[in-house]
Amino acid sequence: MAEEKQPIGGLHFVGRKEELMAAKRSCRTLAGRDVLIISHQGGFYAIDSYCYHAGGDLQSGDIEEIGGKLCIICPNHKFKISLVGGEGLYKASAPREEPRPPHAPQWFSKGVKQRVHVVTETAGGDVYVRLSEEARWRESDFYQGEKGEEERAKAAAAEEEKKKKKKEKKGKM
Numbered sequence: 001m002a003e004e005k006q007p008i009g010g011l012h013f014v015g016r017k018e019e020l021m022a023a024k025r026s027c028r029t030l031a032g033r034d035v036l037i038i039s040h041q042g043g044f045y046a047i048d049s050y051c052y053h054a055g056g057d058l059q060s061g062d063i064e065e066i067g068g069k070l071c072i073i074c075p076n077h078k079f080k081i082s083l084v085g086g087e088g089l090y091k092a093s094a095p096r097e098e099p100r101p102p103h104a105p106q107w108f109s110k111g112v113k114q115r116v117h118v119v120t121e122t123a124g125g126d127v128y129v130r131l132s133e134e135a136r137w138r139e140s141d142f143y144q145g146e147k148g149e150e151e152r153a154k155a156a157a158a159e160e161e162k163k164k165k166k167k168e169k170k171g172k173m
């Protein structure tokens with residue numbers, strides 16, 4: 001990546017369109033923030049790289065349309081995150097709402113949990129990301145920066161421990 005293309009007026013050059021499309025998922029550290037740039041069906045999306053739930057790396061998450069929203073599914077515990085708004089989605093039954101049949105599950109929003117960023121491209125095929133300037137705390141902020149790296153390591157260690165205990169428990173059965 002050419003050095004002279006780095007931050008221009010709040011925009012961060014992240015690559016050439018064809019390069020990002022071929023890669024499908026590209027990670028960039030922009031002003032100290034780890035951002036995942038996703039190319040999907042002709043569109044670009046940029047979100048914080050680590051899941052708001054426990055810092056899972058979203059890079060290998062599947063992408064699916066869920067409840068009418070394009071989402072990335074965290075590989076760790078399968079949380080669904082909308083790519084456009086950063087909402088966390090969950091499925092639940094709303095038996096009292098008619099005329100749906102009782103207990104028909106549907107998707108609901110937990111609100112915005114993951115910080116999302118704006119992607120723009122020039123006519124010449126350069127792609128830029130403008131980092132979110134929204135002042136409100138988003139849960140994915142917790143896993144960013146140096147402190148976030150420590151928190152991700154702690155979460156990964158806790159996950160390993162959980163898996164180990166589960167395996168031991170199974171071995172005793």
Ligand code: FES
Pocket residue numbers: 051052053054055056074075076077078079
């Ligand atoms: S870390 Fe992403 S779902 Fe738990």
